[in-house]
Amino acid sequence: MTLAVTGATGHLGGLVIDHLLDRGTPAAEVVALVRDPAKASDLAARGVDVRGFDYDRPDPSALTGVDSMLLVSGTAVGQRLPQHTAVVDAAVEAGVGRLVYTSAPRADASINPVAPDHKATEEYLGASGLPHVILRNGWYHENFLADLDAAAHTGQVLTAAGDGRVASASRSDLAEAAAVVLAGEETGRTYTLTGDVAWSFEDLAGDFSAVLEREVTAVQVAPEEKSAALAGAGLDSGLIGFLVAVDDAIAAGELADRTGELAALIGHPTAPIAETLRSRA
Ligand SMILES: NC(=O)c1ccc[n+]([C@@H]2O[C@H](COP(=O)([O-])OP(=O)(O)OC[C@H]3O[C@@H](n4cnc5c(N)ncnc54)[C@H](OP(=O)(O)O)[C@@H]3O)[C@@H](O)[C@H]2O)c1
Incomplete structure (x- = not known):
């Protein structure tokens, strides 16, 4: 079985x-x-087959012999859909047997800005x-490390x-979980x-x-107040709009589902967020 992972120089991949x-x-x-590929010398040194693959122009020949592949969703806002569809087309053309895709919670019916x-x-x-298999990945613990850094200064x-x-x-x-599904x-x-x-x-x-x-307190603010605080911290307007829209989705309960499917796939309880926060401190 030949298993391919896109975005392999990124965090998740x-x-x-x-x-x-x-896992063997x-x-x-x-x-x-x-x-x-220049960023993947450590992977090559471990014996992994490193191949160039760009979502903007995915070459089916890079997928030769691949039985199963994981498509890690891209990062380019506004470009993701054409990139993903091009990768799917390349996988079909190359005769890849199966594709696993990293999606988002309630992707089909959500106000979360990443959902469309x-x-x-x-x-x-x-x-x-x-x-194919869809993995609707929940929010990363790591998304809250920036809030931890801010709280170190503000206590809020x-x-x-x-x-x-x-x-x-x-x-x-x-x-x-992605590794388990990809290898299955x-x-x-x-x-x-x-x-x-x-x-x-x-x-x-x-x-x-x-x-x-140190004492940190949660402070509930209106979206406009959060926007103003983020602008004061120097964030650009696109990111501010995104973060406030995510808060809207959280307020609507969209990121609160607990399905147990992650723990079942990996065969152990999920790590608590405190563990991720401690690793940063
Ligand atoms: N669930 C969540 O909370 C959450 C949070 C953030 C993001 N996400 C989504 O999950 C994905 C993985 O997260 P992550 O933390 O691993 O992000 P990441 O570290 O930024 O990794 C994204 C990967 O996608 C690759 N990539 C981007 N554009 C590409 C292109 N045109 N062609 C080929 N590869 C391309 C990047 O390549 P390079 O290494 O060359 O940059 C990188 O390896 C993200 O891309 C995003 O769609 C989810």
């Missing part, structure tokens, strides 16, 4: 390869598909005829998400992968307090 190797897939059966690209990619994949965590909760998970747990044979399934715990922002402030060894 790199961890997927680590988990594949740790021989390095010679792992293909790292990377935008810039994921919904459209899921639909394109469904219409492609390519056997600002949220416009009201009483919304977040069942986030570590990138490593989500990557392990299942098709035609959509997983919603969440942490075991849905925490509130008061809970998060408590974790911040413990890690920072």
